[in-house]
Amino acid sequence: MKRILIIEDEKPIAELERDYFELHGFAADLVHDGAEGLQQALSGGYDLILLDLNLPGFDGLDVCRAIRDKLDVPILIVSARDEEIDKIRGFGLGADDYITKPFSPSELIARAKAHLGRYERFTSRAVQTGQDQIKVRELVIDRTSRRVYVRGEEVLLPAREFDVLAFMAAHPNRVFSKEELFERLWGLDSAGDIATVAVHIRRVREKIEAVPSNPQFIETVWGAGYRFTV
Secondary structure (H helix, E strand, O other), X not given: OOEEEEEOOOHXXXXXXXXXXXXXXXXXXXXXXXXXXXXXXXXXXXXXXXXXXXXXXXXXXXXXXXXXXXXXXXXXXXXXXXXXXXXXXXXXXOOOEEEEOOOOHHHHHHHHHHHHHHHHHHHXXXXXXXXXXXXXXXXXXXXXXXXXXXXXXXXXXXXXXXXXXXXXXXXXXXXXXXXXXXXXXXXXXXXXXOHHHHHHHHHHHHHHOOOOOOOOOEEEEOOOEEEEOO
């Protein structure tokens, strides 16, 4: 049984989310405070985090950043904030999805299942194929341990950033459009948050490229998308 942590200060919404998750076979815990939610997330062994942004005690974006710095689990933001800047900030801090209120409970469950399924596929695929490592010049991607090394030094990539890098490195010299990367890696039909692709590419470059403004690994192919160059 998958365990879900719901960090939401509006109790009726939190209870509705919990009820729907439990109806679909999940175990769900509720926390109504940002600081307490962060503590619970870091100690509870959850498979997925559902996170509001307008939280007492600790802002949801700060909670998202702190969780992502420590844990490699899907984080779904569910918030009344519908400004594009909030979505971009959320994705930039490591959120895997952003759902605005009011929302469809059925869509929420579908998105959660999609992210859990994607996470399980990516964490198991390296062992199944036997391709444990990808080495390109000074870059090493260990797909079994989900670690990345640049010039012998480990760099820390949250789950989604690692998935972007590992996927593109496994398909070298092929151009992927933003739409294709979104479909392949996020696994969702919605194109409303397509800007998250560029955000994640930028953050990966900042961590693996010697000069992020002049990338040697993930190149921009203007008018077409992105290419991992070997």
